[in-house]
Amino acid sequence: MMVDWASSSEIVRIPWNRTSAAMERAAAVLRCEAGDSVYRCGEASLYWYRIVNGAVRKCMLSADGHRQVVDFLLPENLFGFAEHGMHRFSAEALSPSTLIARYPRRDAERLVECDPQVSRWLRRQALDSISRLQARALILGRTGALARVSAFLLDWAERSGSARSDVISLPMSRYDIADYVCMAVETVCRALTVLREHQVIALCATRSLRICDRCALERAKEGGQPPPLRHNPSRDSASRSGVGCP
Amino acid sequence: MMVDWASSSEIVRIPWNRTSAAMERAAAVLRCEAGDSVYRCGEASLYWYRIVNGAVRKCMLSADGHRQVVDFLLPENLFGFAEHGMHRFSAEALSPSTLIARYPRRDAERLVECDPQVSRWLRRQALDSISRLQARALILGRTGALARVSAFLLDWAERSGSARSDVISLPMSRYDIADYVCMAVETVCRALTVLREHQVIALCATRSLRICDRCALERAKEGGQPPPLRHNPSRDSASRSGVGCP
DNA sequence: CGCGCGTTTGAATACTATCAAGTTCCGTGG
């Protein structure tokens, strides 16, 4: 299904946080439904994309048929800028009526060179991207389904900014979560069930849950009891623990 | 063990690729031995670091005692720039006599704002960092020890730029590899043994191996036979496969 | 209302982590 690219000016006023006027003049805005591809793996990467509203998953299909969700994007997140030449991933809308601003790469890269505001903006977005990638890396580093799912929930609760409320909404399916944390769907379900049975979380709707016991969730994230260290710790790390920096 | 920070000028001439003169004037150079910490988790992050020679691992100790290696750094790689305020990881030298250039964060961030050359350099380094993080994410996405280790070896072969020669050297220990791919050391060893027995690789020394059959390694990386797709593929991805973008 | 997709639960299997022990490698000190 093809989508319509509208001129930026045709869209209702949108808060262009930290983006220059010149940048926004070059933009177009896309509206897409859940499941629509913003771009596909293998296509030429001619644009940068910024989410205005909704949510997007960035994913890839391995040759063995396994899908991997590399990142979830939320409003104000920039994506597509790190893939030169050809897209190495696909980007697909999660929420219905997702709005995305699209910037021609040529213009964007020129502005980055000459407009300090755009340069700063890109720097911030790139660092955010790095933070998200590291967060997922830390999730995948955990062994055990409970630990991974718990870590994901805590990360997502923080990202979706669950403002004061402990209710978090999951725009993505269980399959998306499973492919994000690299486990089978069934395993994710079972982990959620365990958490629910222990009353650590409560499933309001299928895609909305409430964190009842955040401490228990933190504990679950850390897994079981400490195994003995088997690798040589740093030569000079005796003075500081280096553990559990918050 | 404390290390000596020498003035940049005291060190033999080093190729400052793509870094401005002003940037290098603010730099100091550190020489450290294998195992030395460049910085530790929890410390204030006051500098940027660029590897001049040698190799470094970026890692973190979970509260449960598990170590996780988040990245391996090679010459010209910049690191430490994305961690504001406090370091969230530790950085430790892998190779003996590793040389590292250190830039005061305050100066570096000022130069990034006003020196286009430095700005470009940071952008490129940040993108490289993103690429490495994504590469590891793809490795961790694979299920099966053989697939993960094979993927790691192929990635590393490409990074270490095994120029024409299929012999690649591993500056890191098996423990480092295990913590990088998130598996037990024994599992990594067994995977290497299987690859050796099938004559896909040959172990020259403990930390140097030769890729004998790159195609077999690629196949091992892809895992077994394709499982059926269980998640809903993209709504409009019928026209293109989206699989196996090289 | 019913079909399909997403979700959840249930067994059997396959795999990896773990524990344990042996071997090689390398730096250190005699």
Added chain:
DNA sequence: CCACGGAACTTGATAGTATTCAAACGCGCG
């Protein structure tokens, strides 16, 4: 130079966990 000792590396056996196959359930949407 050689012997020693510790760390890294490798191999084996067992137990625990996730994946897989299978099937039921709920929910949204036509």
